[in-house]
Amino acid sequence: MSSIQIINRLLLLLAFVTGLNAIEPTFIYKGSGGVTDLVYKNSKLYSATAEGKVDIYDTSSQKLIQTIEVPKIKDFIGDKVASKIYSVDIVDNKIMIVSQGRMGYRRVHIFQDDKLNEIISTNQSYTISKAKFINKDNLLIALLSNELILYNIPNSKAIYREQISASKFSNFALNEKKDRVVVADESGDLKIVAVKNGKIIKELKGQNVDNVFQVDYKQGLVITAGQDRRCAIYSTDGKIAYYKNGSFLIYSAGLSPSGYIGAFASDENNNITLFDTRSRSQLYKLGHHKATISVILFINENELFTANDSNEINYWKLK
Template sequence: MKLFLFLNLLTSVLLSAALVPERTIETAGTVQHIALVEGKIIAGTSAGTLEVYQLSDATKLSQTKFPNIKDFTGDEVAPKVFSVDMLGNTLLAVVQASNGARELYLIEEGKPKVLIDATANLFISKAQFVDKKHILVALLSNEIFLWDIQTKKEIYRIQPSSSHFSDFALNETKSRVASACESGEITLFDVLSGKITQVLKGGNVDNVYTVDFKKDKVLCAGQDRRGIVYTLQNSTYERFDGSFLIYAGALSPSVTLGAFAFNEQNDIVVFDLATKAKVHTLKGQKSTLNTIIFATEKELVSSSDDQFIMIWRIP
């Protein structure tokens, strides 16, 4: 019996031991956003670059450089790339324009093409492919619209909340969206129609920085130091309290694990969602985390407010 308890304790200690990154990628500038699509890491940076890396060995596959813009003082600077995505071989980027405006780009065969230019005066926060014909676009004002690439027109526009937009996440089939905002409420709606289907509330009482949506779970990373995981079937939630603002979080593909940026040291803590036990602590990110993504049950990718993207492997 004593041996059994000792082995259990040893296993628990080993599982919860701190892990260091397996690989580190250094980008051209501060990482603003990353996406993970079909084994490729797509990164947008403050140096005006959209960079693509192979997840398996961290090799750089391509880099797109956007033209310099003029800032409010008239000086030429590199534009920030706020949001990135990929579908097939086509890349998507939300890029800073002059005088505070933002533009939406498609990049095919390394050639950028503007879909929505600065004259539209849309302060785009995030954009993501739904399919080859449609892009979901969110504005800072928390207006979200479905954009038809071929007709260059909006199919619908909704405003889930009057609160400032924070983040959205599509589910695996890209049929539903979970949208987060400054109020802490999460709004779910149908992608193709824009019809609101569910509102989740009570878990967070302040801004939700990032959200993830897989299967019947929605994860929220909150300014109120709460990591929340909702179950959609009954709108209940589990709460994971951090010691600092929780800037990023992610669900594993099977939704058995959840990861949060959990403390002021920029550690990522991985939880078993069924038991709420801490199973791994990932140490090495040096700045404030902005994105965490599970590639598989055993592999994560993270980025922070510096030039480094880290690839982690867990036992």
């Protein structure tokens, strides 16, 4: 390494330590509870919470405009409690909500025209960890057992149910076309799966050695959040594979739409580091999080939302 490269790296480290690249949130949204999932569409932000509610914000006015609440469930002593929401998604005017049901199973509701309809009940014994729309008629569902289900809503039927691996499921992320999905599990290896049939196309491995909590997938690039304190970057063509170290378990990670900016929860103080995925250099440090980071959601190259296990969602403008 040349002396110039060493000096540049020292300057980057100094900027990080002294907070020269630290910025303040532009706005902080307050919600119903700890945030478990976020979706942004048409200037509206949909926030799923552990308190059984989906908060909907108009980001133009920065106001809460609606809250959807799923039916409460009974706990082990028979008391009614909030049903934790695990996933939210939207297509057209349909809002899909995955929530806790009885006996550890999960259920799925569709909210449309101010009506909440259950489309998958706990009678189907699905331990759903995550679900997202593929289109208005089909959902991609991941079970804790690391099975993927392509579920047809009009016919109330699974098109396929495929076992991805023997390891416990952690997270998945769809590509832009929604024809491929990257699946993460406790093994640390990633699987690229064809959505149409649930078959594994390729594996990405070597950068994480333990459970991967989260993944994101943009423009052929994949980012991970690892229990091994590693934030890995892979290109699906196999040309790029490296990781950046955190100082604590990395619970959340995300990519900008271009894939040029990566973000990960980098320390025990719930700070988020943003970096250039090409040069690997640090760009910004985002603080002001009261609890463990749960979601990092870019809406473009200059704006993002970050959420945590508290009821706050931070909105950031980078420049």
